Amino acid sequence: MSSRDVPAPVIRRLTIYLRALMFLVDEGQEIISSEELGNKLGISSAQIRKDLSYFGEFGKQGTGYEIRHLREQLKRILKVDREWGIALVGAGDLGHAIVHYEGFKNRGFYIAAIFDKDPQKIGRKIRGLEVLDSRLLPKVVKEMGLKVAIVAVPANEAQKAVDTLVASGIKAILNYAPITLNVPAGVQIRCIDPVTRLQNMTYYL
């Protein structure tokens, strides 16, 4: 089945299932039913079974899912059975926090290169990785064959950073700046927006 045939919300939920399964493996659990997984995530078991059915048969009626197996299958489907190097643009407070973020480990990603245009930051090391001059970005991204980037620059610099990334061959961009950015067809972009997540909670207050 081609990527285009699977609705986007299904893919979004797969990433949530994978996160939960990794946690369950850490906890030592081996088998889980769609009901139990659904209860943990606040998603119906029917939805889980339907989402997974786009990609094949992963559980047996009455016995549930073998957690490690399902985890490996989801990693394969989401293409994180490999490690993607990330080009990080912006070496300010946020860039530092991202480089030190422990959540990338074993989940398919690592910071491969850091760029900034500030001469004060260029040449400094963050966790052993030297901050490179932004002007080197096209060359380095191409040479390293990077496809994934994170934008951690101020809002007024973000579109320019994205344009450079796209021109350099980046195909997937995670944007932390509070601004809507334009990318051409064929390039994925997602935004980390803490405010929508907060609004999602205040509704219930």
Add this chain to the structure above:
Amino acid sequence: MSSRDVPAPVIRRLTIYLRALMFLVDEGQEIISSEELGNKLGISSAQIRKDLSYFGEFGKQGTGYEIRHLREQLKRILKVDREWGIALVGAGDLGHAIVHYEGFKNRGFYIAAIFDKDPQKIGRKIRGLEVLDSRLLPKVVKEMGLKVAIVAVPANEAQKAVDTLVASGIKAILNYAPITLNVPAGVQIRCIDPVTRLQNMTYYL
């Protein structure tokens, strides 16, 4: 209609609609059809109409939505027609980045107090706001009547921070640490997880 009757994905989409409407107001647009809004967001117009119908009638057949009016209604529904003070726990790189984040403005939130347990950080000012000793958190949160918090501490300190926040009266927590946290019933928690967003894109690569 009570909060419990509206499915969670509807509320999540309302926050996306609100963000888009605020952008459209900034752009100077006054009216939008559900089709045009849907095209911008990659959501079907039928879904948008259905989501909004939980809360009343906001558009007229054939003329579309009056953008400012719908924006105000969504703000009211999501309870961001007011300003929520946020208790921020953690004054490291990430805490700094959050305090300097420009995206809270006019969207219902502001950083009201910053806490850290590190004596090196206590007493310093970030954007004019003094970093307070974490031991003061229960007292300050209660006195200020704060209900919303952001956790920006390392994973191994996050559950303890959350427990203190909950005991102090916080009802909604946005967690940046890469760990699953437990909260009692009646407390909302959401996680900023850049990895699920990245995995959401690698699927398409």
